[in-house]
Amino acid sequence: MITLEKRSQPSRVWAFAAPVMAVVLTMLCGGLLFAALGKSPVETIRTIFFDPLFSEFAWFYRPQLLIKGAPLVLIAIGLSFGFRAGIWNIGAEGQYIVGAICGAAVGLAFYPTESIFIFPLMIVAGILGGTLWALIPGILKVKFDTNEILVSLMLVYVAEQLLASMALGALRNPDGMGFPGSRNLAKYDSASSWISENAGMHWGVVLAFVAVIFAYVTLSRHLFGFQVRLAGQSPRAARFGGVNPQALVLICMAISGGLAGAAGLFEVAGPAGQISIDFNVGYGFTAIIVAFLGRLHPIGILLAAGLMALTYIGGEIAQSNLGLPGAAIQLMQGMLLFFLLMVDVLSNYRLRLGKKAIV
Amino acid sequence: MSTPLLALSGLTKAYPGVVANKDVSFEIAPGEIHALLGENGAGKSTLVKTIYGLVKPDSGTMTLNGAPFTPAEPRAARAAGVAMVFQHFSLFDALNVAENIALGMENPPPQREIAERVRAVSDQYGLPLDPARIVGELSAGERQRVEIIRCLLQDPKLLIMDEPTSVLTPQEVEILFKTLRKLSAEGTAILYISHKLEEIRALCENATVLRLGQVVGTCDPRTTTARDMAELMVGSALLVPERAPHTDGETILSLNNVSAKAPTRFGTALRDIQLTVHMGEVLGIGGVAGNGQDELVAVLAGETRVARDMITFDGQNIGHFGPNARRKIGLLTAPEERMGHAAAPDMSLTENAVLTATTRQQLTSKGFVNWRKARKFAEEVIAQFDVRTPGPQNAARSLSGGNLQKFVIGREIMQSPDVLVVNQPTWGVDASAAAAIRQALLDLAAKGTAIICISQDLDELMEISDRFAALNEGRLSAPRPAQGLTVEEIGLMLGGAHDMEVAHVEA
Incomplete structure (x- = not known):
């Protein structure tokens, strides 16, 4: 019989080995799944995990990695603060949309003036938009003890309706011959977030790396980071240690909302280009998986976002080249989180085979 | 001497890294109030959990009334006549006394019948308790009564009490002791676990002292000084804190x-x-x-x-x-x-x-x-x-x-x-x-x-x-x-x- 025995303290080795093992298990089970679908498992795994990086067309896919990874990193870093403190903002998708709308609105208001101040103003508007949207569940939680999970999630659907109304109404391109969608910000120099479109570099990528470093320093060195970790692990000890739980809720919601809003702004002013009905593609939800896959650690999140971006791009290649159904790719991404949670047990517990040993 | 009610022989239980009980043997006669004495971590809890069927010993045997006794679970122990009052009460604050007692039963009879039996038992043992009261409103002493009455309804032959006085005032302790003595006089044996020496001296007839999982001595608490028992328990002379004289400051x-x-x-x-x-x-x-x-x-x-x-x-x-x-x-x-x-x-x-x-x-x-x-x-x-x-x-x-x-x-x-x-x-x-x-x-x-x-x-x-x-x-x-x-x-x-x-x- 197999029994689990709690370790007296978490294993450091397993903290690093668990994500690697989860990836390997996903490749194995994913391979079985693809084999069952009649595809060669080795080739499919290679297409998904290696082709985007090392094939002859990798020059095309590598920039895509940055474009897909940056919003995931930005949002997941923001979420990781709240998740560590036990504050569950599930509505990053909505904050991402509202950030994009606010930022785009500022840029469109200035069209066609050219000025170097426009883009910074748009960033501020994007961050503010996301922050305010996230503070709605935050303030409701603090004032009325509502559940931030439900409120933030429901606000995603409100934001989606807002997005549709903007794409069809206030922000619609006056020269667009009645088609829904705003002007293309990526083609408006003062409002474009691109640094180099060919390299996949936009300001969001830069900010994503800055956010990783900032989060790393805050969590490991700063008292605020310590309080965030403390509040998540032992809320009562945190209060005893002088943490104000209500202020913490607001700060963490603001950080995650602000970063999600920024991600939305960079996306709308670059890779997406315009506010359209189907502007959001689920980065806000995928980032939740990324945050946990990276075990809420900034460096881990960076790696996890890279891995998720890889499976997205690789998945698309597999769909077009091998005719693999899209659902199979999603299933594999789900497996990744599932295996991580499963293997995660090992960092706090030790497996014992057979009867309990007698010392 | 007649057959002991409960006899333990060579009980050993080890957990990874620690031996909780090592070769523990003692006997309890019917109607005896037996103290189990030891510091925190001496293995008292493991031992009583073994008797109550919560822990399975690695080796050793128990007999109850001369017959082998190996309870697989608390239910089996209760059926054999062993009842236990835990240190931490397992009561629901929002339910009343009768409802709480019904929750602990295999096939609870109707509420009215339970209420009657609670009244009968509480009269018999002088433990006044209104079955309709909400547990959240009871004092700690009264909550303990609920637990004791819950045990008494099973008509136990052996009642185990784990640190029962830690939540009681001295007056409440006196009342508890009177009840326990009456039970003992009627033939119910009591295994009384504590590290409070004066209580044990006032109540118990026999004491088994555990240290680091082993029996280190037995004594008659009525004739042994508290200091001697403490030293048996700790294994060395105790350091008594020194008081420095002081004057009241500002x-x-x-x-x-x-x-x-x-x-x-x-x-x-x-x-x-x-x-x-x-x-x-x-x-x-x-x-x-x-x-x-x-x-x-x-x-x-x-x-x-x-x-x-x-x-x-x-x-x-x-x-x-x-x-x-x-x-x-x-x-x-x-x-x-x-x-x-x-x-x-x-x-x-x-x-x-x-x-x-x-x-x-x-x-x-x-x-x-x-x-x-x-x-x-x-x-x-x-x-x-x-x-x-x-x-x-x-x-x-x-x-x-x-x-x-x-x-x-x-x-x-x-x-x-x-x-x-x-x-x-x-x-x-x-x-x-x-x-x-x-x-x-x-x-x-x-x-x-x-x-x-x-x-x-x-x-x-x-x-x-x-x-x-x-x-x-x-x-x-x-x-x-x-x-x-x-x-x-x-x-x-x-x-x-x-x-x-x-x-x-x-x-």
């Missing part, structure tokens, strides 16, 4: 009519608490658990804020100060619950040092934590207070209760407070660590710090306090000099018998 802290609402439905509201504390004194606050201790500590620590002028510290009104503002001016606290309140279990000792010592030890600069300095402070606490751990990088949960308690108390003492509030400083701590903690508190008082020690252990309070006050239902009695207080007077300060009726023992 007033440093005063509570002025502090009132606070109960934080939860079954919490306790604080009512008009008046108190002044002088530099260099130890003020002991006694009370039965759940009479406002946690709430008072929260108010003193700043976790619960009160009106500005309700608390005065050195002439300054601080009722509205948060925990860190209070630490800054020199008012420090060590709460009762080590895991998750005084310390974060999954964090390292270094991080746990940062938890309370940031303000006074300047462990941060411009908001950034100086981890090297924090580690050094943690190491100092570990060295100074003899905390047994490989180093400050270890998680708090890897420490034993006593060691973590030494760390928690040491962490506050090392910050040289002006006022130190401690709640249950030696709860669940072995005797030698407890003595070390008490001595450290007295040494601190000798340097001029005022200490407020809240505890349910009256012996401890009498040992270290200069003045003694009692919490009862959220009210604090006026403090009295501790010297010369009799057990009777203390008991009355604690609320007497809480209006419980005395058992009607028939001769």
Whole structure:
């Protein structure tokens, strides 16, 4: 019989080995799944995990990695603060949309003036938009003890309706011959977030790396980071240690909302280009998986976002080249989180085979 | 001698890393009141869990009435006539007495029938209890009655009681003992677990002493001195804390009519608490658990804020100060619950040092934590207070209760407070660590710090306090000099018998 025995303290080795093992298990089970679908498992795994990086067309896919990874990193870093403190903002998708709308609105208001101040103003508007949207569940939680999970999630659907109304109404391109969608910000120099479109570099990528470093320093060195970790692990000890739980809720919601809003702004002013009905593609939800896959650690999140971006791009290649159904790719991404949670047990517990040993 | 009711022979139970019971043998005769004596961690709990079918021994045998007894689960033990009253009650606050009793039964009869049986048993044993009352409103002593009656309804041959008096006032203990003696006279054997020696001397006919999982001696408590039993239990001569003579200093802290609402439905509201504390004194606050201790500590620590002028510290009104503002001016606290309140279990000792010592030890600069300095402070606490751990990088949960308690108390003492509030400083701590903690508190008082020690252990309070006050239902009695207080007077300060009726023992 197999029994689990709690370790007296978490294993450091397993903290690093668990994500690697989860990836390997996903490749194995994913391979079985693809084999069952009649595809060669080795080739499919290679297409998904290696082709985007090392094939002859990798020059095309590598920039895509940055474009897909940056919003995931930005949002997941923001979420990781709240998740560590036990504050569950599930509505990053909505904050991402509202950030994009606010930022785009500022840029469109200035069209066609050219000025170097426009883009910074748009960033501020994007961050503010996301922050305010996230503070709605935050303030409701603090004032009325509502559940931030439900409120933030429901606000995603409100934001989606807002997005549709903007794409069809206030922000619609006056020269667009009645088609829904705003002007293309990526083609408006003062409002474009691109640094180099060919390299996949936009300001969001830069900010994503800055956010990783900032989060790393805050969590490991700063008292605020310590309080965030403390509040998540032992809320009562945190209060005893002088943490104000209500202020913490607001700060963490603001950080995650602000970063999600920024991600939305960079996306709308670059890779997406315009506010359209189907502007959001689920980065806000995928980032939740990324945050946990990276075990809420900034460096881990960076790696996890890279891995998720890889499976997205690789998945698309597999769909077009091998005719693999899209659902199979999603299933594999789900497996990744599932295996991580499963293997995660090992960092706090030790497996014992057979009867309990007698010392 | 006739057949013993229960005989244990060579019971051994090992857990990874520790042998809880090693070759334990003893016998209990029908109707005997047998004490099982030992320090925390001596293996008492494992042993009674074995008898009650919660733990399966690795080797050894038990016989009940001469027949082999191997209960696979508590249900089997209960069916064989073994009942147990646990130290921590397993009752639902929101349900009434009869409903709670029905929940513990295999096939509960209708409520009315249970109520009748409860009344019958409680009359018979002089344990008055209204089956319709809500458990949340009962005193600790009355809750224990619910547990005892629940056991008695099974008509047990052996009743196991685990530390039954830790929540009772001296008067309530007297009532309990009368009930137990009556049960014993009717032929029910009682296995009484405790580390309170005077109680055992007053109640029990035989005692088995456990130390580190082994039987180290048996004695007749009625003829053995408490000191001899203590030394059997601890294995060495006990260090009694030394008191330095002191003079009452100036007033440093005063509570002025502090009132606070109960934080939860079954919490306790604080009512008009008046108190002044002088530099260099130890003020002991006694009370039965759940009479406002946690709430008072929260108010003193700043976790619960009160009106500005309700608390005065050195002439300054601080009722509205948060925990860190209070630490800054020199008012420090060590709460009762080590895991998750005084310390974060999954964090390292270094991080746990940062938890309370940031303000006074300047462990941060411009908001950034100086981890090297924090580690050094943690190491100092570990060295100074003899905390047994490989180093400050270890998680708090890897420490034993006593060691973590030494760390928690040491962490506050090392910050040289002006006022130190401690709640249950030696709860669940072995005797030698407890003595070390008490001595450290007295040494601190000798340097001029005022200490407020809240505890349910009256012996401890009498040992270290200069003045003694009692919490009862959220009210604090006026403090009295501790010297010369009799057990009777203390008991009355604690609320007497809480209006419980005395058992009607028939001769």
